[in-house]
Amino acid sequence: VVNILRDEELVVxxxxxxxxxxxxxxxxxxxHGITLHSLLNMETVLTFLKAVDAIDDETSSKIISLVEKAAPFVVAIKVHADAITDFSTDFTAKLVRLANDHEFVIFEDRKFGDTGNTNILxxxxxxxxxxxADVVTVHAVQGSDSNGAIFRQ
Incomplete structure (x- = not known):
């Protein structure tokens, strides 16, 4: 973005x-002579998450409990469905209800990276x-045809 702005002769x-x-x-x-200002840094966020025992929970009940507390304050909740030991449709139904009630998106960090048809499966x-899931991650390495198949879903 900085390069685009500078290409337009704007000072950044x-x-x-x-x-x-x-x-x-x-x-x-x-x-490049630019000062970064950030609201938070990763160290602060991770320290907080560890302090409240809210990082990398593996059970749906712990995740739902955390989401219930965080829901009014977030725009997205990122999950790794394949890492949840007791994953079920009951879990996703509760998560979707919370997302609808509190207007946040559910972000499944699956990192799809296979052929288009396999990704769809x-x-x-x-x-x-x-x-x-409202949002999923995909690898660019698989190419536009495979990613296009995901986007059409």
Missing amino acids: EHVFCLLDREQGGAEKLKE QLRGAQRIAEW
Whole structure:
């Protein structure tokens, strides 16, 4: 974005973001004379999540309990369905109800990366991701045809 703005002869000296993921972005911006301002950084977020025992829960009841507490304050909830030890349609029904009641999106971080047809089978498979997830992640390496199949679902 900075390059696009500068190409239009706009002056960019500061960048504001919600979360500094602390993966070198601030340093890279500094090399170009830009100061990064962030509301939060990853270390702060992870410290908080560990303190409230809210990170990487594996059971649906713990996840639903956490989502019930966080729902009024978030725009998205990210899950890894394949890591939930007791995943069920009851869990997704509760999650969807909370999402509808509190107007957040459900983000399944599945990282689809297969052929188009296999991706579709996975979306419709045992976890029925297409029925409850608003957003899924995909790998670009599989190409536009495979990703297009997902987007059409």
